[in-house]
Amino acid sequence: MSIPGRLLPLLLLLTACGQPLAPQQPPLPGPVVAVDAYRSAAMSGAAVYAVDPDASLLAVTVRRGGLMARLGHDHVVASHAVTGHVAPGMGRADVSFRLDKLTVDEPQLLRDAGIATSPSPEAIEGTRKNMLGPVLDAERYPVVTLHAELPADGRLRVVVTLHGTTRQLDVPAAVQVDAAQVTANGTAHLKQTDFGITPFSVGAGLLAVQDELEVRFHVVARRWSPPS
Numbered sequence: 270m271s272i273p274g275r276l277l278p279l280l281l282l283l284t285a286c287g288q289p290l291a292p293q294q295p296p297l298p299g300p301v302v303a304v305d306a307y308r309s310a311a312m313s314g315a316a317v318y319a320v321d322p323d324a325s326l327l328a329v330t331v332r333r334g335g336l337m338a339r340l341g342h343d344h345v346v347a348s349h350a351v352t353g354h355v356a357p358g359m360g361r362a363d364v365s366f367r368l369d370k371l372t373v374d375e376p377q378l379l380r381d382a383g384i385a386t387s388p389s390p391e392a393i394e395g396t397r398k399n400m401l402g403p404v405l406d407a408e409r410y411p412v413v414t415l416h417a418e419l420p421a422d423g424r425l426r427v428v429v430t431l432h433g434t435t436r437q438l439d440v441p442a443a444v445q446v447d448a449a450q451v452t453a454n455g456t457a458h459l460k461q462t463d464f465g466i467t468p469f470s471v472g473a474g475l476l477a478v479q480d481e482l483e484v485r486f487h488v489v490a491r492r493w494s495p496p497s
Contacts, residue, residue: 303363307354308495318355318451318490320364325351327366330382330483342386344396345378346371353415355451355490362417362453364488368407373397382483404466405432419444425455434464442486451490458483 311317328347348371353364372378373393379386388396401407410432418426425440442455460480461468468478 304354306359307356307363307493310356310359311493311495315356315358316448317493317495318357319493320351320353320355320488320490322350322352324489325349326485326487327351328378328381328485330384330485332479332481332483342388342392342396343382343384344374345382345384346373346400347375347378348372351488353490354493357419357446357451360419362419362490363415364417365412365414367412368401368405369411371397371400373400409433425453427457429459429464431464432466436463449492451488453488454486456483456485 307317326347326349328345331344331346333343348366350370351364351366353362355362373396374388376387414430416428420426423441423443425442425444427438427440429436429438436459438457438459440455440457442453444451444453458481461478461482462480468480
């Protein structure tokens with residue numbers, strides 16, 4: 270199948286996950302990571318846990334779509350720098366991560382997502398630049414925050430602030446708590462359009478980035494004592 274010359278630059282851009290910037294909206298107030306509240310709770314004897322970034326992972330799978338999807342690539346972007354606190358007795362957790370710390374297409378994470386491609390370093394760097402720039406506008410919105418309530422029904426009620434937009438999700442999760450640590454594992458699905466991000470497409474949708482993202486998380490938090 271030949272590709273019209275006028276479409277080729279757009280197709281090449283899409284293979285690096287480029288998307289046009291969504292119309293800007295005034296940023297909504299997101300959840301506040303209330304470190305002081307956790308410090309006060311810990312000093313009063315409550316069990317408070319600090320997220321261990323080295324043991325935690327948040328991985329997002331981005332899928333290609335459209336009839337010409339074979340010309341694009343699936344990707345996995347991930348954070349190994351999640352920080353925050355968990356207080357099971359308070360029924361809450363607040364975590365965050367920086368977009369400029371995200372990794373792109375780590376080989377093991379691609380395999381875990383069932384993606385067989387092995388992009389070149391140049392392709393990975395192009396994807397990362399497009400993701401942080403026109404897609405996520407990381408300079409304007411550098412941090413993603415998540416405030417989670419910990420009910421007893423096996424689901425986390427998570428308020429996510431991304432790209433200046435705040436949404437609430439109910440996320441099934443396996444949460445384990447003991448004296449030394451808290452672990453939470455699960456998978457969530459969210460749509461880019463819910464956060465003011467317009468999935469890119471060319472040729473009337475023949476080649477596109479799927480709106481829905483799969484977010485897999487493994488969070489480990491260790492028992493925490495605030496510094497005196």
